[in-house]
Amino acid sequence: MMKIKSFLMMMVAAVALVMGVSSCSSDDDNEPEVAVATQVAGSYTGNEVVMVMGDESSNDTKTYQFVKASDTSLNLTVPEMGMGGMTIPALPVKNIPLTKNGNTISGKLDNYTGTVTNAQGAEKAFTISNLTILFSDKTAVVTFSLKYGTMPMAMETTFTGTKKD
Helix, strand or coil, rough: CCHHHHHHHHHHHHHHHHHHHHHHHHHHHHCCCCHHHHCEEEEEEEEEEEEEEEEEEEEEEEEEEEEEEEEEEEEEECCCCHHHCCCEECCCEEEEEEEEEECCEEEEEEEEEEEEEEECCCCCEEEEEEEEEEEEEEEEEEEEEECCCCCCCCCCEEEEEEEEC
C-alpha cells in the first residue's frame, strides 16, 4: 500500500512538473500588439504622379514622411512639388486615423485644410481631399486631391513607395 501511495505521489508530481513547464512556453503569445501607427511610421521613397485636368503634370521620385501622432493616427508630410516659381512647399497633414484589417493598415481623411509659407514668403492656403493611404508589408500607396492657393483646378496625386529601414 505504501508503494502505491508513493508511486501515485510521484505521478502527481511528474504531471504537475510537465504542466508547469509547458504552460511557460505560451508567455510569448500574450505580448501586446505594436500600435498600428508605430508599425507604419517612417520614410517611404517611390514614384509620385501628379495629374492636372487629366494630363500628367509630374512623375518624380519622392519621399513621403509618416510620423506617429497617436497609437491609431499618423501625421503625413507631402514633399514639395513643382519647380522654380511654381514650387509648392512641403504640406503637413495631421491626425490621419488608421484602421487595420489583416495585414493591411489603411488611413482615410475626407478633407484637410491648412496653410504654408512659400519660398517668396507668402502664406498660401491648401486643401487636401479624398486622402487614402494603404500600407501592406513595406509598401505605402497614397492618393489625394490637392487644391493650392487660388489654383482653379485640383491636382490628383498618386504615390507608391517602399519603406526605408
